[in-house]
Amino acid sequence: MASLKTPTLKNPPLSLSSKSRLPSAFSATFPNNIRFARSLPQRRFLIITASAASFSNKPTVLVAEKLGEAGLTLLKQFTNVDCSYNLSPEELCTKISLCDALIVRSGTKVNREVFESSGGRLKVVGRAGVGIDNVDLAAATEHGCLVVNAPTANTVAAAEHGIALLAAMARNVAQADASVKAGKWQRNKYVGVSLVGKTLAVLGFGKVGSEVARRAKGLGMHVISHDPYAPADRARAIGVELVSFEVAIATADFISLHMPLTAATSKMLNDETFAKMKKGVRIVNVARGGVIDEEALVRALDAGIVAQAALDVFTEEPPKQDSKLVQHERVTVTPHLGASTMEAQEGVAIEIAEAVVGALKGELAATAVNAPMVPAEVLTELKPYVELAEKLGRLAVQLVAGGSGVKTVKVSYASSRAPDDLDTRLLRAMITKGIIEPISSVFVNLVNADYTAKQRGLRITEERIILDGSPESPLESIQVQIANVESKFASAISESGEIKVEGRVKDGIPHLTKVGSFEVDVSLEGSIILCRQVDQPGMIGRVGSILGEENVNVSFMSVGRIAPRKQAVMAIGVDEQPSKESLKKIGEVPAIEEFVFLKL
Ligand SMILES: NC(=O)C1=CN([C@@H]2O[C@H](COP(=O)(O)OP(=O)(O)OC[C@H]3O[C@@H](n4cnc5c(N)ncnc54)[C@H](O)[C@@H]3O)[C@@H](O)[C@H]2O)C=CC1
Numbered sequence: 059m060a061s062l063k064t065p066t067l068k069n070p071p072l073s074l075s076s077k078s079r080l081p082s083a084f085s086a087t088f089p090n091n092i093r094f095a096r097s098l099p100q101r102r103f104l105i106i107t108a109s110a111a112s113f114s115n116k117p118t119v120l121v122a123e124k125l126g127e128a129g130l131t132l133l134k135q136f137t138n139v140d141c142s143y144n145l146s147p148e149e150l151c152t153k154i155s156l157c158d159a160l161i162v163r164s165g166t167k168v169n170r171e172v173f174e175s176s177g178g179r180l181k182v183v184g185r186a187g188v189g190i191d192n193v194d195l196a197a198a199t200e201h202g203c204l205v206v207n208a209p210t211a212n213t214v215a216a217a218e219h220g221i222a223l224l225a226a227m228a229r230n231v232a233q234a235d236a237s238v239k240a241g242k243w244q245r246n247k248y249v250g251v252s253l254v255g256k257t258l259a260v261l262g263f264g265k266v267g268s269e270v271a272r273r274a275k276g277l278g279m280h281v282i283s284h285d286p287y288a289p290a291d292r293a294r295a296i297g298v299e300l301v302s303f304e305v306a307i308a309t310a311d312f313i314s315l316h317m318p319l320t321a322a323t324s325k326m327l328n329d330e331t332f333a334k335m336k337k338g339v340r341i342v343n344v345a346r347g348g349v350i351d352e353e354a355l356v357r358a359l360d361a362g363i364v365a366q367a368a369l370d371v372f373t374e375e376p377p378k379q380d381s382k383l384v385q386h387e388r389v390t391v392t393p394h395l396g397a398s399t400m401e402a403q404e405g406v407a408i409e410i411a412e413a414v415v416g417a418l419k420g421e422l423a424a425t426a427v428n429a430p431m432v433p434a435e436v437l438t439e440l441k442p443y444v445e446l447a448e449k450l451g452r453l454a455v456q457l458v459a460g461g462s463g464v465k466t467v468k469v470s471y472a473s474s475r476a477p478d479d480l481d482t483r484l485l486r487a488m489i490t491k492g493i494i495e496p497i498s499s500v501f502v503n504l505v506n507a508d509y510t511a512k513q514r515g516l517r518i519t520e521e522r523i524i525l526d527g528s529p530e531s532p533l534e535s536i537q538v539q540i541a542n543v544e545s546k547f548a549s550a551i552s553e554s555g556e557i558k559v560e561g562r563v564k565d566g567i568p569h570l571t572k573v574g575s576f577e578v579d580v581s582l583e584g585s586i587i588l589c590r591q592v593d594q595p596g597m598i599g600r601v602g603s604i605l606g607e608e609n610v611n612v613s614f615m616s617v618g619r620i621a622p623r624k625q626a627v628m629a630i631g632v633d634e635q636p637s638k639e640s641l642k643k644i645g646e647v648p649a650i651e652e653f654v655f656l657k658l
Pocket residue numbers: 188189190209212213216261262263264265266267284285286287288316317318319322323344345346370371394395396397398
């Protein structure tokens with residue numbers, strides 16, 4: 059027995075923020091070419107298994123910054139690679155219209171103009187590293203362009219550089235080195251401070267921050283951390299206490315920054331926060347220059363609040379040569395070297411090349427930053443439902459009579475799974491794709507589905523129908539209803555006045571099981587003819603022979619009727635598109651009251 063409940067859906071609308079992670083559903087043919095090889099613990103990961111032959115025409119990848127050889131080799135197996143470094147913004151905009159993918163590091167600004175200049179060809183931007191503050195994610199999403207990064211391969215390198223700067227700063231290594239090379243021997247001038255027993259505040263306890271913390275513990279430091287989103291047990295496990303921002307900055311002898319640059323973290327360290335720090339604090343920044351107000355840091359250095367700073371990153375890179383901060387004698391600087399080890403660069407190059415090639419093939423990327431993240435095992439299970447969802451969207455919209463604007467769509471998912479156990483983001487995106495693509499020139503994918511729906515004023519609401527029974531399969535059925543429209547096939551309108559189509563998956567194949575109030579059963583593999591008729595013998599044969607005369611293969615036929623000899627809806631699945639003449643002949647069969655041909 060089915061009980062109708064409408065719980066709040068677990069999955070929020072597809073988030074466009076950098077927090078959301080998701081595989082790419084990104085070629086137009088996405089649902090058909092999902093390929094999974096294995097799922098590693100912790101990471102939701104997909105290994106690329108297809109051969110170069112999978113691409114009929116090799117896509118072109120523009121590599122705009124130096125990438126490790128191993129990554130280039132992998133890219134070259136599957137794509138045409140154009141390595142053009144040091145392009146001006148204008149040159150990048152000119153080249154991009156000829157490229158399907160772009161790979162950058164932190165030195166290239168991938169702004170809105172780049173996406174606009176691509177003329178829709180750019181399908182994926184690969185950031186060979188972690189920070190994606192140089193990529194305009196909103197613009198990427200609006201253009202249906204997937205952004206992937208390489209979030210793990212340079213973690214240790216960045217953490218090691220943080221520790222290198224911490225120690226070098228404390229012992230004046232860079233300044234002393236320059237002094238000796240200048241012929242001096244200033245042993246008293248470069249007396250340093252010890253690390254052991256000092257308090258280090260790690261701001262941002264993510265991948266890099268936690269590795270810095272672990273290493274600092276090994277140096278005998280007392281480590282505290284501030285991160286509003288980090289789980290306390292993860293910090294506790296390595297002996298780090300999570301504290302408030304105020305406590306962190308007020309008690310630290312050393313502060314190491316490891317948060318991303320976002321609107322919220324921009325200039326987190328400023329005049330006001332420097333004023334709250336312990337006098338003589340020392341600051342390391344291997345995150346992003348923009349998290350510090352650099353002018354305020356110069357003032358804090360001059361006022362003696364900050365004793366020393368060691369900086370790998372700057373608001374503007376490279377910084378101006380006469381920058382007071384860079385030239386400050388108590389500041390140690392490196393030219394954004396955090397990720398620059400041989401090992402990290404090879405790792406990053408492979409990680410990003412795999413992600414980009416996979417995305418170009420429509421496979422699912424583990425490191426997408428502007429699409430939701432769905433675990434591989436969930437995707438495997440949802441695959442036939444993803445196909446069903448898109449086809450139901452396509453059918454429903456084709457049933458709308460010309461002139462009726464589609465504004466309100468309601469999707470009902472019937473399942474015996476608990477709401478928390480069913481991720482509907484992918485299904486919603488595919489229904490949106492099915493509805494929008496037949497009526498516009500917009501290309502819809504998982505990246506831009508919610509955005510595109512919003513742009514078109516299309517409101518999609520979702521409802522869960524919770525069924526009793528064992529939750530073996532994720533879904534029993536999906537129903538798509540379009541409200542406030544006329545239909546070109548009146549029988550598709552349900553008793554409550556909406557166009558209604560319902561489908562389910564049988565033996566792994568999507569089936570249409572309801573049109574309006576009529577139960578049918580036709581596999582959604584080719585195209586479909588729906589006829590309303592007065593139920594009487596011989597109808598299947600008559601329509602079948604009209605199609606047969608034209609050599610149109612009928613894959614499925616099913617009749618749904620209210621009662622014997624009353625009105626019925628016949629659904630006919632066809633492998634080929636019938637000619638206009640054949641469709642006309644079907645329409646002329648006396649018992650047929652209306653019919654419609656729907657392309658899938
Ligand atoms: N200098 C370099 O070459 C490198 C720099 N980076 C930078 O380091 C950053 C961190 O990298 P990962 O650790 O891999 O990223 P991550 O995403 O694993 O960690 C970032 C952490 O910052 C936290 N956070 C966010 N807002 C915060 C706030 N207001 N206050 C405190 N914490 C906050 C997050 O909760 C997260 O735990 C990157 O965003 C990148 O900008 C990363 C690699 C190399």
